Amino acid sequence: MAFEAMKNAAVRLGWTMTPADPGVFDIDSMVNIYGEERGVPVRLDRCASMYSFSTSAFLRPAIPWNFLITPEGVGSAVKHLLGFHDVETGDVAFDKMFNLQTSEPEKLKRLLTPGLKQRLVKLFGDVSPVGPVTFGVSQAGVIISRVYLTNMITTENVTRDIPLAVDMVEALKSEGAATYR
Numbered sequence: 001m002a003f004e005a006m007k008n009a010a011v012r013l014g015w016t017m018t019p020a021d022p023g024v025f026d027i028d029s030m031v032n033i034y035g036e037e038r039g040v041p042v043r044l045d046r047c048a049s050m051y052s053f054s055t056s057a058f059l060r061p062a063i064p065w066n067f068l069i070t071p072e073g074v075g076s077a078v079k080h081l082l083g084f085h086d087v088e089t090g091d092v093a094f095d096k097m098f099n100l101q102t103s104e105p106e107k108l109k110r111l112l113t114p115g116l117k118q119r120l121v122k123l124f125g126d127v128s129p130v131g132p133v134t135f136g137v138s139q140a141g142v143i144i145s146r147v148y149l150t151n152m153i154t155t156e157n158v159t160r161d162i163p164l165a166v167d168m169v170e171a172l173k174s175e176g177a178a179t180y181r
Helices: 002-013 074-081 092-097 105-111 114-127 155-159 162-180
Strands: 016-018 031-037 040-046 052-058 067-071 098-102 133-138 141-147
Touching (some): 002 016, 002 031, 002 040, 002 155, 040 162, 052 162, 067 105, 092 098, 092 114, 114 133
Antiparallel strands (some): 016 031, 031 040, 040 052, 067 098, 067 133
């Protein structure tokens, strides 16, 4: 079922799939499809299990310094207990929603324009409705990862995060361009 959903997505999108036919190793093999959406390089991976999928959209060129933005969660609480602290933007609601890691806190704060913060909040709301999910936004782009129950593995669900990831990459390009060039 998962392989068929990925194969159908590759055909529908006109993208390349590897391996083209995993054969008997279908259940445990990594399968990915890749191509471009609105000029943004995108890759969908089925990650070594039938139920775990990720969508990556890549920012080209990448922002020239490292950062990672993820939703706050249990892992964030543990990191805080161990003494790791994320960057605070001064926007209390935003800071409660997201974990910000970087070696360049001032640059990250400048990158996070009101428009880009709104896009991150929108991404957070848009990825939540289907299946357990997490996402990360970094200097290289966006990754959205999900786990689906067997009956939820459809071509539509496998491809549902493509526009979300591409929209976020486009927002990084447009909203943040002036702050990192």
